[in-house]
Amino acid sequence: MEGLKRILGIVWIALALLTAYFCVFHFGLPKLSTGHQEDLVFGIIILFILTPIISIGLAVFGYFALTGEYDQKKM
Amino acid sequence: MQNNKKTLWKVIGASSLGTLIEWYDFFIFGSLSVVLATKFFPADNPTAAFLSTLATFAAGFVVRPFGALFFGRLGDMIGRKYTFMVTLMLMGGATFLIGCTPSYESIGFFAPLIVLVLRLLQGLALGGEYGGAATYVAEYSPKGERGYWTSWIQTTATFGLFISLVVILLTRFLLTEQQFDDWGWRVPFVLSIFMVYVSYLIRKNMDESPEFKQAKAEGKTATNPLKESFGNKYNLKFVLLALFGAAMGQGVVWYTGQFYSMSFMKTVMFLESDQADLILGIALLLGTPFFVICGKLSDKVGRKWVMLTGMLLALLTYRPIYESMYQITNLSTKTETAAVIAASHTTIETSDGMNEIHTTTQSFTDGTSVKNTEITHLDKNKTPILKDGKPYITAKSVVHISGGNYAKLVFLIFIQILYITLVYGPIAAFLVELFPVQIRYTSMSLPYHIGNGIFGGLLPAVSTYLASNALSKGQADYYLSGLWYPIIISAVCFIIGAIYITKSMSVTKKDQ
Numbered sequence: 315m316e317g318l319k320r321i322l323g324i325v326w327i328a329l330a331l332l333t334a335y336f337c338v339f340h341f342g343l344p345k346l347s348t349g350h351q352e353d354l355v356f357g358i359i360i361l362f363i364l365t366p367i368i369s370i371g372l373a374v375f376g377y378f379a380l381t382g383e384y385d386q387k388k389m
Numbered sequence: 390m391q392n393n394k395k396t397l398w399k400v401i402g403a404s405s406l407g408t409l410i411e412w413y414d415f416f417i418f419g420s421l422s423v424v425l426a427t428k429f430f431p432a433d434n435p436t437a438a439f440l441s442t443l444a445t446f447a448a449g450f451v452v453r454p455f456g457a458l459f460f461g462r463l464g465d466m467i468g469r470k471y472t473f474m475v476t477l478m479l480m481g482g483a484t485f486l487i488g489c490t491p492s493y494e495s496i497g498f499f500a501p502l503i504v505l506v507l508r509l510l511q512g513l514a515l516g517g518e519y520g521g522a523a524t525y526v527a528e529y530s531p532k533g534e535r536g537y538w539t540s541w542i543q544t545t546a547t548f549g550l551f552i553s554l555v556v557i558l559l560t561r562f563l564l565t566e567q568q569f570d571d572w573g574w575r576v577p578f579v580l581s582i583f584m585v586y587v588s589y590l591i592r593k594n595m596d597e598s599p600e601f602k603q604a605k606a607e608g609k610t611a612t613n614p615l616k617e618s619f620g621n622k623y624n625l626k627f628v629l630l631a632l633f634g635a636a637m638g639q640g641v642v643w644y645t646g647q648f649y650s651m652s653f654m655k656t657v658m659f660l661e662s663d664q665a666d667l668i669l670g671i672a673l674l675l676g677t678p679f680f681v682i683c684g685k686l687s688d689k690v691g692r693k694w695v696m697l698t699g700m701l702l703a704l705l706t707y708r709p710i711y712e713s714m715y716q717i718t719n720l721s722t723k724t725e726t727a728a729v730i731a732a733s734h735t736t737i738e739t740s741d742g743m744n745e746i747h748t749t750t751q752s753f754t755d756g757t758s759v760k761n762t763e764i765t766h767l768d769k770n771k772t773p774i775l776k777d778g779k780p781y782i783t784a785k786s787v788v789h790i791s792g793g794n795y796a797k798l799v800f801l802i803f804i805q806i807l808y809i810t811l812v813y814g815p816i817a818a819f820l821v822e823l824f825p826v827q828i829r830y831t832s833m834s835l836p837y838h839i840g841n842g843i844f845g846g847l848l849p850a851v852s853t854y855l856a857s858n859a860l861s862k863g864q865a866d867y868y869l870s871g872l873w874y875p876i877i878i879s880a881v882c883f884i885i886g887a888i889y890i891t892k893s894m895s896v897t898k899k900d901q
Contacts (some may be wrong), residue, residue, distance in 0.1 A: 353855040
């Protein structure tokens with residue numbers, strides 16, 4: 315189980331990068347350029363609040379998992 | 390022992406009542422968003438006005454984590470009781486003032502600006518309230534029974550929504566449509582100040598939590614809770630695990646059951662608004678006791694698998710559940726009893742001229758009826774107003790269901806409420822037990838409000854985006870596409886929770 319926890323750390327980091335890509339290029343930036351006020355608000359929320367929280371948070375979580383911070387003996 | 394139980398019930402009563410009122414305050418804004426859009430945002434384009442309100446709604450959720458940090462820090466330094474008194478007053482004041490704010494027609498741009506600021510204050514207050522109430526109750530509760538006792542706090546969010554729906558329905562029932570539109574929508578907001586005052590009087594006489602009092606007496610309270618919670622690697626890893634392994638999935642399951650379902654009934658199934666509210670209200674009422682049952686169950690079998698079972702069931706069954714809901718009002722599969730059973734034609738005067746309203750009602754063999762309304766907008770000379778070179782005509786259809794269909798829809802919503810009770814019932818105890826008393830308020834509030842507020846709060850916007858995309862691509866089941874958001878988030882959360890959450894993480898386990 316400890317090995318699986320560590321290996322999955324790579325998956326969480328990859329997922330963080332993938333999420334960042336989708337949030338920025340598919341949800342965030344296209345919304346900023348539509349010219350509609352409601353899209354602008356949504357785009358800003360996605361780019362500056364949701365993306366950092368999900369991506370940085372998940373990447374740090376993945377890093378902790380990869381480096382064994384969630385191993386039984388460290389809990 | 391008897392005295393302890395009596396004190397505990399007093400604590401539960403006072404905490405739950407305040408939290409219930411906070412949720413009520415928070416939800417009436419969302420429940421009345423369509424009316425608020427017409428009152429506070431430029432009404433040239435109703436969709437734009439509605440989306441503006443939705444953006445305000447999202448802003449209300451986005452600031453919640455900041456409220457969690459601000460008030461969590463206060464709660465860990467000064468005390469739980471003082472802090473959640475402040476959040477209660479802040480929420481009540483903001484809600485009351487929304488009800489008193491003049492409309493856009495009266496004061497122009499200041500109206501939406503004031504409402505936006507007040508909405509942000511509501512979000513801040515809610516961010517501080519929940520963590521305080523959950524921590525306060527948990528610190529009074531006997532070890533081994535925290536799931537049961539904190540589950541009473543967990544009922545307040547759902548019950549708060551229920552009360553908000555009841556107050557709105559009652560106000561609509563007691564007033565004419567015109568009265569409600571003119572001033573009646575303000576009543577649910579203004580009422581809040583009286584409820585908050587009662588709750589303030591009850592909370593005022595409560596004592597500080599025993600665990601916090603002891604920590605304070607021993608000089609063990611945190612001097613910088615934010616740094617100790619998030620600057621300390623050991624605590625930070627628990628904050629992240631609480632977010633990605635529990636709160637994130639809980640947030641989307643909660644919002645799907647309580648809000649996406651309501652929006653789906655009204656905008657996809659075209660169900661009559663009052664009927665949709667009532668159906669959700671019945672399901673909420675039937676489901677609420679299960680918060681306590683699931684909380685108690687988590688004391689016996691552990692928090693982890695109760696919460697994860699809720700997530701797993703949700704991600705496996707959301708699509709079939711919503712497909713069944715959709716089919717209930719899918720007119721293409723129904724048999725019409727007569728082409729048109731009723732028709733009416735009326736004219737009403739408006740500020741621009743007048744509206745000619747033509748209404749027809751269709752009836753179907755299974756008891757479903759559909760009211761089709763076509764409005765032709767005329768100017769003062771009774772000539773049709775042109776829009777894009779064509780007569781300006783708006784049309785809408787509203788579906789009314791009855792009998793077996795009604796019961797079936799209540800059941801389908803009730804199942805979703807059950808999932809909520811599984812994920813949400815034990816989560817307060819789970820979060821409280823992850824962190825030590827010195828940084829508990831701060832540490833538990835942040836993941837809860839990010840999970841619930843951000844992941845959950847953005848569900849309507851992200852799901853609407855996914856459904857619109859699917860519709861533009863011509864997908865036949867586009868109405869189910871919005872569900873991919875809660876399904877994927879729940880799946881990731883389930884895997885993280887199942888693998889990384891262990892029994893030894895609990896502070897109480899370490900204490901024993």
